[in-house]
Amino acid sequence: MExxxxxxxxxxxxxxxxxxxxxxxxxxxxxxxxHVNVGDLVRSQDLHCGWDEEYSCHIIDEDKICDALEDQMNRGGNIVDYHGCDFFPERWFDLVIVLQTDNTVLYERLEKRGYPQKKLSENVECEIMHVIVQEALESYREEIVQVLPSNTVEDLESNVERTVQWYKQVTCHVR
Known part of the structure; x- marks a missing residue:
């Protein structure tokens, strides 16, 4: 921790x-x-440069996002939620968790969200190719990156418990 x-x-x-x-x-x-949901932040503070009709999403402005978060991240105490990771400064994070989901489960989740077929297929392909895992490992120190399964309620509970235990361990000297 910085x-x-x-x-x-x-x-x-x-x-x-x-x-x-x-x-x-x-x-x-x-x-x-x-909890900092970057997608919500982008929408609420207009941290984008337009709308992508093909993918039905905002075109994020990475510099604006980083500028908007800089002071808050420097203070610490944040859990940032976003599907990309390679544009955030390495110094910001003490732990990087990459959630992975079985392709069939992921497909069903995205289908329920009403994703257009192209967007759905590209996201499942991204998961198959471990794109986010690769981004995380290239962007952050390997020892702070944890790749965790996220297929079931039991996985969710385990991931939360594991992270809470990590948090307690790194903050025990603060209390």
Missing amino acids: AKRQLPNVLVTGTPGTGKSTTCEQIAEATRLR
């Missing part, structure tokens, strides 16, 4: 549909971490 921060920052990333938001909400409830 010396000036008393509380850690955690990034939870993964392909859309892997359970990032639910995982972050539960971790935030069990810790003192603030």
